[in-house]
Amino acid sequence: MKASHPLTPEEREQLASAAAAAAIHAYAPYSRFRVGAAVLDEDGRLHIGCNIENASYGLCLCAERNALSTALATGARRFRGIGVACIDAAPGLGLEGRTPCGACRQWMVELAPDAEVVIAGGEGRQPMAVWPVSALLPEAFRLT
Ligand code: THU
Numbered sequence: 381m382k383a384s385h386p387l388t389p390e391e392r393e394q395l396a397s398a399a400a401a402a403a404i405h406a407y408a409p410y411s412r413f414r415v416g417a418a419v420l421d422e423d424g425r426l427h428i429g430c431n432i433e434n435a436s437y438g439l440c441l442c443a444e445r446n447a448l449s450t451a452l453a454t455g456a457r458r459f460r461g462i463g464v465a466c467i468d469a470a471p472g473l474g475l476e477g478r479t480p481c482g483a484c485r486q487w488m489v490e491l492a493p494d495a496e497v498v499i500a501g502g503e504g505r506q507p508m509a510v511w512p513v514s515a516l517l518p519e520a521f522r523l524t
Pocket residue numbers: 408411413415430431432433440441442443444479480481484
């Protein structure tokens with residue numbers, strides 16, 4: 381089976397709930413906006429991350445890049461899915477408060493180009509939207 385075969389509904393739910401669980405550990409004293417991410421590698425291993433803020437605001441690290449860093453540091457190189465959960469987004473807010481920032485999209489294009497991105501929804505943390513990474517950053521910058 382190809383490494384990038386589509387996520388099953390169960391895997392999408394697993395990514396959404398693992399991301400929501402990781403968000404609990406966010407260090408976000410400035411924005412009070414906790415984000416969690418979970419990355420599923422081709423061997424079925426999950427790697428998690430949360431946002432880590434800093435008093436020097438420009439140094440804040442997003443949950444998605446934290447999760448990808450952790451994954452690479454444990455030897456993972458190919459990824460099938462990335463879950464993102466913004467657990468402090470207002471429940472009534474739609475996707476606009478929950479999608480990955482531009483910097484994280486650029487990381488995804490480079491490090492997880494075949495992955496699907498699963499956005500966790502409000503209360504139930506159920507998947508709210510799923511896109512391939514390629515759809516989130518068309519015409520991405522690459523050096524080949
Ligand atoms: N944040 C993430 O962790 N991921 C994103 O894709 C968007 C923003 C974090 C950064 C900051 O700590 C907080 O959310 C508010 O912007």
